[in-house]
Amino acid sequence: MASSENEMPPSDRTGDAGRKDERELPCDVRAAFRRPRSVSEVAEWDLNAKWFGVSPLVLMENAGAAVAQVVRERRPKARRIAVFAGSGGNGGDGLVAARHLSAWAEVDVYLCASPDRLRPEDVRVNWELVWNSPFVRTHVCPRAEDAREIARRLDAEEAYDVVVDALLGAGSRGEPREPVRTAIEVIREQRRRGAFVVSVDLPSGYPEARRVEADLAVTFAWDKDAYEKDPFPRVVVPIGYPLDVAFRAGPADVRALVAQPWTRKGERGSVFVLGGSARYPGAPLLAARAAHLLADLVTVSVFAEAPNFPVPHELIPLRLPGKRFTRDHLPALEEALRRAHAVVVGPGLGRHPETICALRRLWPLLAERGIPVVVDADALLAWSRPRSPGEASPKAHLRPFPAVLTPHAGEFRRLAALLGLPPQEDIAQGEGAFSAPPLVAEACTVIELARRARAVVLRKGPVDVVAASDRWAYNTTGDPGMTTAGTGDVLAGLVGGFLARGAAQGLLSTPGKDGEGLAFRAAKAAAFVNGLAGEIAAGERGGPWYTADDVLRSLPVALRRAAEFA
Incomplete structure (x- = not known):
């Protein structure tokens, strides 16, 4: 093109x-x-070109x-x-x-x-x-x-x-x-x-x-x-015809996953959100509430010794002992994993060594069941291979597929270092390569990380970059106020909700529909809707004076605008 x-x-x-x-x-x-x-x-x-102002x-x-x-x-x-x-x-x-x-x-x-x-x-x-x-x-x-x-x-x-x-x-x-x-x-x-x-x-x-x-x-x-x-x-x-339409997230990505106006209960999928700790008890609730706008059923982990936040009535709490996630909790997840079409892991979990070790034992369990997973926040630190025998499990080489990793810039750098990624300049400017525009050069780095991580990567920022092993896209919706705490948790929940809907529709097993393709689509759709909700919240507040709760409240309007755009 x-x-x-x-x-x-x-x-x-x-x-x-x-x-x-x-x-x-x-x-x-x-x-x-x-x-x-x-x-x-x-x-x-x-459709996306029309959204961005290119008249049909x-x-x-x-x-x-x-x-x-x-x-x-x-x-x-x-x-x-x-x-x-x-x-x-x-x-x-x-x-x-x-x-x-x-x-x-x-x-x-x-x-x-x-x-x-x-x-x-x-x-x-x-x-x-x-x-x-x-x-x-x-x-x-x-x-x-x-x-x-x-x-x-x-x-x-x-x-x-x-x-x-x-x-x-x-x-x-x-x-x-x-x-x-x-x-x-x-x-x-x-x-x-x-x-x-x-x-x-x-x-x-x-x-x-x-x-x-x-x-x-x-x-x-x-x-x-x-x-x-x-x-x-x-x-x-x-x-x-605009060149960038092949790479830009837009309403078509949302419509592709929500264009089922009439469904029976359960046909929109189920999400399990594993997150929270004594320090960050509210993060998983933000992710779960966002996921529930897309999925029929959402279960969220609640730790007994963490500060007590009321769980909304429409969510199903999975009450776990202690104040953080450890490998002792793995057997208790069995029922939630059995009915989940997608799992969101990471919001508020923290980076305690016991938690990181438990997560590295969780990945093979998800991989064996073929459950799509969203990996966010500190859980990203557990995506690399185990670094000590004490962390390893008999199937430590297994990773869930499909998977979406959602790092911000700092988390991206840490994950890149863990996976041995060269500096961005070394990747973007190979021998004989022309001087790449900044966004394309950044996409090179995200693609390389996606290959090494064996996952789709959604690198959050002023311009979100989504990459799989063989494709990439970018998203420009959003607002400067979205640096406020909690909007990343909302985004992770949206990715999980879109993944669950796609999995429930059979997009993981339909001939010609690969899991990485579903994960890539879900990441694009979530980034677009999350940013659009931020724009709506900023418009209602008169500027970047809003919280993650305001973004959550704007999500239904954002979803409707995207789903009904024609």
Whole structure:
């Protein structure tokens, strides 16, 4: 993927997916400078781009104008042009192309849908522009008989010089249905009679046998790997698609994990929060309350000799003797672990040697059960290998998977030292590497830590960086006041809640859905929502004069804004 400033001029693709960037990028961020993996991911990128101010209407205008430019370059003497448009975004691109083409040719638009069924709204806007234009002839054929009547009429007329196919986009599935089915046959017949056929993005009906036979397809922003299975002639053109949308956390990450409005009790998952100590008794409650906004059931540890905080009625307390977590407590966790879809470990636990030793014995228990885990605060110190025989267990080499580590800058440095990570400069600037922007250089370090830790890492800061072994992202929501104590506990709880929802939906076992992918998504979604809640709290308080409780109270609004954004 490339931005409008950096893209190469349009170039033909006839089965060649295109050369990758030959520059030596630092670290492994080159793997993240990528094209989308699926049509659904393109839709997610579009949604996130819209959230951050990139208008879909502008992208549609750029796409349609690019199609018109390609047509004019390839057939400069064309005088009669037909545009067949469908009801979706692909059709909208075609309508824009028709408007631009009408400046130098006679243009007929055949809308193979009812105008009141055009989606999204940008398509309707462009239909109104074409419908009201005195320079474009419009024909509406929403039914099969309408399309057949058009076919009979066109058979009796001279063929068009150019036909633009904007019926179906990459998101369509299965055999085309009427009236598109008949429209495809009309386009095929026009081509047999000499028309030059240009498809928008890909030939309508692809990859089915009944599809448009295009002389050329105009594909936008990046070439698609899926087209290599059954290649066709195509040109890739820039439309101003923002480069950073591939890396930025946004509402699409939230929607992907919460888009189940109707569920039965228990289908949103269960979370166990292991935290608290005599010094920090409130931290696990903050994490548990945040997790409960996403999960149906949340259990939280409460130590008998720690200061007594009231446990909210909706949470299930797991009462443990003593004032801190030790390995003597491990058997008592059995029931909570048995029903947990995700575990949050660390808020308020402290770094007493007995606690660190117990945590290193806990990891194999979670690993054997396949329970996703969020590791926060001082529990991060226990993520490295045991350093003495007294700390080791028979299965000390096991680590939970998937796992999300949530260090702030200081914890990140300590964890990096424990895992033997070189300085950031050594990682970011390898031999032959170009000078990386600061955020990219930082991403290199976080990626390397994620590889060594065998976990997803969410490095908290003014800009959060999320990294797995082969991908990274960043989040810009948030407010300076979020340095206040407790907001990190809220974030850990959110990650746990998103992990539990994903695990309960079967995203850990669905073919093609890897655990690291779920952990990466959960970390992105949590960082985005947590920061958005901080922004809302700051707005209500008139500045950074708020607490973690205020962030918690803002979370439902933040979640709703993200989940309902379209």
